[in-house]
Amino acid sequence: MLNGRRVLLAVTGGVAAYKSAFLARRLVEAGVDLEVILTDSATEFIGTQTFAAITGRQPHRSLFEDESVSPHTELARWSDAVVVAPATAATIARIANGVSSDLLTATLLATEAPVLLAPAMHTEMWEHVATRRNIETLVEDGYRLVGPETGELAGGDIGVGRVSEPEQIIEALEALFDQSGGGRRLVVTAGGTREPIDPVRFLGNRSSGKMGHAIADEAARRGFHTTLVTTSDLPALPSVKVVRVETAAEMQSAVLEEEADVAVFAAAVADFRPAEVFGEKVARADGMSSITLQSTPDILASVVGRQNRPFVVGFAAETGGVERAIEKARAKKVDLLVYNNVSEPGSSFGSDTNEVVIIDSGGQTDPWPLMSKREVARKLVDLILTTIDPQG
Numbered sequence: 001m002l003n004g005r006r007v008l009l010a011v012t013g014g015v016a017a018y019k020s021a022f023l024a025r026r027l028v029e030a031g032v033d034l035e036v037i038l039t040d041s042a043t044e045f046i047g048t049q050t051f052a053a054i055t056g057r058q059p060h061r062s063l064f065e066d067e068s069v070s071p072h073t074e075l076a077r078w079s080d081a082v083v084v085a086p087a088t089a090a091t092i093a094r095i096a097n098g099v100s101s102d103l104l105t106a107t108l109l110a111t112e113a114p115v116l117l118a119p120a121m122h123t124e125m126w127e128h129v130a131t132r133r134n135i136e137t138l139v140e141d142g143y144r145l146v147g148p149e150t151g152e153l154a155g156g157d158i159g160v161g162r163v164s165e166p167e168q169i170i171e172a173l174e175a176l177f178d179q180s181g182g183g184r185r186l187v188v189t190a191g192g193t194r195e196p197i198d199p200v201r202f203l204g205n206r207s208s209g210k211m212g213h214a215i216a217d218e219a220a221r222r223g224f225h226t227t228l229v230t231t232s233d234l235p236a237l238p239s240v241k242v243v244r245v246e247t248a249a250e251m252q253s254a255v256l257e258e259e260a261d262v263a264v265f266a267a268a269v270a271d272f273r274p275a276e277v278f279g280e281k282v283a284r285a286d287g288m289s290s291i292t293l294q295s296t297p298d299i300l301a302s303v304v305g306r307q308n309r310p311f312v313v314g315f316a317a318e319t320g321g322v323e324r325a326i327e328k329a330r331a332k333k334v335d336l337l338v339y340n341n342v343s344e345p346g347s348s349f350g351s352d353t354n355e356v357v358i359i360d361s362g363g364q365t366d367p368w369p370l371m372s373k374r375e376v377a378r379k380l381v382d383l384i385l386t387t388i389d390p391q392g
């Protein structure tokens, strides 16, 4: 899986830097086309010549003394993936804050390649509130982490903070290149629909679109041809085809236009819309004592009812227990239903985290712990893949 991949290995200034020489060696043996960046501090722990001998190329050291005029943009474009191992607390803080003060951090800011971080530091540094905050930001921004492990640290202390072993880092790197989506087509809906009352006002809901956008990004990273039908302005990866819509009716026609192998309905679609939409803004003086509502189209039902229906994943944002969602999974004939109680802290609309229960087509439930929406997306794409293709 790694043979022929262009990988940039960045080594920062911790005692564990010596282990990155072993990592470099293994990567070269695996057929990786390897470039190395060393921070100034890294060279206090390991010499450039070690990596030059292993890779056959001089490591990159500086924004201004490299052979290239613009080494950060060249390396950023060249890389299929970047591994930062070990990743110090200082480098983690710079990346999390978008500081591009050296060759490594400028390259990371310029690259669109996936980035894997292997943190290594003393337990106190790892557990410091600033590092916790930076790590949360990085996970939320889509960076992948491997480790740190618990074990013996420099100086003989024991605790969490030990860098992962080269084999673990290589396994995590292989996962970055996981293309098990295999070109299948996936459509995902996101955000809350807005049903107009007049040109200014609408009926809406509090959905942010974060969950659906995280699923779209994850699916695209894993090799699905991904279409995101969304009401949200949130960004998506360049490889995701984004269709911006506003109403349930627009969302339905955009979804039905897509040929899909997998359809994930993460949007909060209005169940009702105003029966009459005023062409001009209704003035306060004209009054509006009531709004007559009519049902919106059931997008999920229209896809489930299709010949050659795709694998369908529904979302049920409820404010009550899971029983109603189990009934919904059965009635709507979905392959998987993701239930979340939006009245729980940590699972509300707009939150960066979600605590969900997965319900399968037989009504079996699997509660997942509270995790970031990106992690939910990752696990959900895993589950979709293992359900549609159990042999892998």
Ligand SMILES: Cc1cc2nc3c(=O)[nH]c(=O)nc-3n(C[C@H](O)[C@H](O)[C@H](O)COP(=O)(O)O)c2cc1C
Residues within 6 Å of the ligand: 011, 012, 013, 014, 015, 016, 039, 040, 041, 042, 087, 088, 089, 090, 091, 092, 120, 121, 122, 125
């Ligand atoms: C002996 C020694 C060991 C160190 N080990 C670590 C470490 O394991 N992790 C870490 O985050 N910082 C460690 N540091 C501190 C970093 O070297 C320091 O924060 C440096 O600025 C990191 O720079 P860089 O991230 O640009 O490589 C160590 C410092 C010394 C003197």
